[in-house]
């Protein structure tokens with residue numbers, strides 16, 4: 001008796017966790033991946049207590065909220081994960097995440113390494129962890145200085161944090177070195193595309 005293979009293309013959505021030290025280019029990469037306009041991919045806008053940088057808008061890059069409001073949201077269990085990064089609070093909305101997954105959408109989470117590990121623990125079968133890094137630390141510092149968004153002390157703190165963040169690399173599944181932006185974007189898109197073909201645990205392929 002022949003057994004038929006059910007459509008192997010994965011229908012459920014994936015959580016695409018993208019982490020990187022500040023300045024490694026993850027925002028540019030995410031923007032480019034999203035700009036392709038694929039209906040099947042969305043972006044999780046995090047909540048944060050940090051002040052907006054020049055050019056950032058509420059509801060565009062982040063939802064900028066007070067520390068009191070953030071703590072209230074923690075109490076109300078509104079976050080799938082939250083962390084204190086560089087002295088500020090950041091959190092991912094549980095509702096947005098679950099909504100995307102329930103309709104089979106991929107969702108990009110641009111979050112730090114603590115958040116990445118926490119999400120992977122909660123969604124082990126439908127999350128994918130991608131780490132972005134510059135070819136070396138020298139390039140990272142150069143990029144941080146060139147973007148001219150942070151004070152000198154902030155840059156030093158971010159460099160120190162980059163070394164700590166890199167220690168989480170073995171917990172990640174993919175590493176993309178951002179030497180040239182278009183190549184890094186292509187690499188991330190390829191990884192996301194490949195998830196459609198991943199074997200889903202518990203799914204019946206042959207009946």
Ligand code: 5GP
Nearest residue numbers: 022046082083085090091092110111112115
């Ligand atoms: P920035 O202030 O430079 O936008 O972000 C600082 C760090 O916080 C980055 O590593 C960024 O990915 C991370 N981050 C942004 N949103 C979230 C979030 O919702 N959760 C966690 N854990 N980290 C976040």
